[in-house]
Each structure stands twice: as structure tokens, then as C-alpha cells.
Amino acid sequence: MERIDWNSTGWEELAPYAGRVRLPGWDCTTGLVVGDGAALLIDTGSSLREGSRLRADTRKLLGAHARVTHVALTHPHFDHVLGTAAFSGVGVYGAVGLDTVLAHGADELCADAVRNGLPAREAASATEILVAPRHQVSGELTLDLGGGRQVLLANIGPAHSGHDLVVLVPGPREIVFCGDLVEESGEPQAGPDAAPHHWPAALDRLLELGGEDALYVPGHGSAVNAAFVREQRATLAARFGVS
Ligand SMILES: [Zn+2]
Numbered sequence: 551m552e553r554i555d556w557n558s559t560g561w562e563e564l565a566p567y568a569g570r571v572r573l574p575g576w577d578c579t580t581g582l583v584v585g586d587g588a589a590l591l592i593d594t595g596s597s598l599r600e601g602s603r604l605r606a607d608t609r610k611l612l613g614a615h616a617r618v619t620h621v622a623l624t625h626p627h628f629d630h631v632l633g634t635a636a637f638s639g640v641g642v643y644g645a646v647g648l649d650t651v652l653a654h655g656a657d658e659l660c661a662d663a664v665r666n667g668l669p670a671r672e673a674a675s676a677t678e679i680l681v682a683p684r685h686q687v688s689g690e691l692t693l694d695l696g697g698g699r700q701v702l703l704a705n706i707g708p709a710h711s712g713h714d715l716v717v718l719v720p721g722p723r724e725i726v727f728c729g730d731l732v733e734e735s736g737e738p739q740a741g742p743d744a745a746p747h748h749w750p751a752a753l754d755r756l757l758e759l760g761g762e763d764a765l766y767v768p769g770h771g772s773a774v775n776a777a778f779v780r781e782q783r784a785t786l787a788a789r790f791g792v793s
Pocket residue numbers: 625627710711730
């Protein structure tokens with residue numbers, strides 16, 4: 551595999567084969583894991599415009615030797631899913647039931663995006679052609695990206711939303727893309743679709759998957775370590791009155 555120059559597009563290198571970008575506006579993370587001839591994008595941004603920008607970024611990063619072949623959506627919140635149509639033609643993965651939420655909840659997703667400051671026209675155009683995942687993950691699923699690069703998709707919700715999926719990337723240092731189960735740049739958000747009582751247990755599962763030495767990449771904010779996730783678990787447990 552040719553060396554990827556992550557900085558050339560303003561992305562953060564997490565490993566030679568994995569990086570992420572913090573998108574403007576809502577500081578939402580999009581991740582990329584690269585194999586041989588294939589690559590997995592994790593979350594697609596808050597609009598078609600953002601999705602297109604991500605597509606251009608990934609083309610530049612991957613060059614001739616790979617393209618985005620898989621998309622994993624961590625959960626059905628607008629800032630994580632509205633750019634998916636820019637990647638039409640790739641295999642889209644989500645927690646089982648996410649397809650139904652996106653298929654029947656497009657109006658609510660659009661309204662939520664506008665409430666959060668996305669211009670109404672952009673919200674409408676993105677939700678009109680919303681892409682629902684065709685590949686449902688219940689439990690765990692391994693994706694082979696070629697060149698010995700495998701990633702594990704794990705459905706560990708409901709917690710932050712009704713459909714939380716995390717991505718584990720094995721390597722010298724394991725990387726866990728946490729979606730919004732972990733937030734670093736602000737308080738974890740518990741909206742109407744959250745399952746607060748399950749959240750601490752979901753973080754236990756997250757820590758079990760990643761282990762003590764993994765790099766945990768939150769949906770919003772800087773990458774953190776296991777100690778940070780444990781602390782957030784304790785805070786959430788106290789906040790929601792669960793053990
Ligand atoms: Zn969220």
C-alpha cells in the first residue's frame with residue numbers, strides 16, 4: 551500500500567491505514583479505513599455538500615490504489631448520515647433497524663437538521679435522497695478490506711440512539727470509532743431516541759471490544775483513551791441514575 555498523506559486534506563492520521571476528519575459546523579467525525587483496493591468510510595457528514603467534499607477528499611487520499619467501497623453509519627442523526635448519497639453505489643452498513651428509521655423518519659431527520667442550523671434547502675435535498683443501509687448488522691460483522699485489513703462492525707445499542715454501531719480496527723494499536731456513544735468536545739447528547747439506561751452497559755461493551763490500550767475516536771472531539779471512556783461511563787451512570 552502506498553503511504554497515504556493524511557495531512558494533505560486536513561485529515562488526522564490515526565495509523566498509516568486509518569484517519570479521520572473533524573467536520574466544520576457540528577464537529578462531527580468521519581473516519582476512513584483503507585485496505586487493498588477497498589476502503590471503509592465511517593459516517594458521511596451533515597449534507598450532500600459535505601458528502602461530496604468527503605468523496606473528493608477520499609479520492610485524493612486513496613489515489614489510484616483504492617476507493618471507498620463500504621460505508622458504515624454509526625447512528626441515524628443528521629450530522630452523521632446526510633452525506634451518504636454522495637457515495638451511492640457502495641455497500642452501506644448500519645445497525646439492524648436503521649434502514650427503517652431512515653426510510654420512515656426522513657421528515658423528522660430533516661426537521662432536526664434544520665433545528666440544529668442546517669439551511670432548510672440543504673436539509674430537504676439530502677433527506678429526499680437519503681440512503682438507507684442495505685446491510686444490517688445485528689451482533690458483529692467482520693468486513694475484509696483486502697491486504698489483511700479487517701474491521702469489525704459491532705451493534706452495541708440502543709444507547710445514544712436507537713441504533714448504535716461501532717467500528718473496531720485491529721492493529722498495533724486498536725482503533726475504535728465510537729459514534730456518539732462517546733463525546734469529547736461537549737456533553738454526550740441524549741435526545742428523544744436515546745436509551746439512557748442502556749448507555750453505561752454499551753460503554754462497558756465498547757471497552758471490552760477495544761481494551762485498555764485502544765485509541766477511542768468519539769463522534770465529536772479529540773481521540774481519547776480507555777480511562778476517558780470509563781470516566782464518561784461513570785458520569786453518564788450518575789446522570790441517568792443507573793449502575
Ligand atoms: Zn448523535
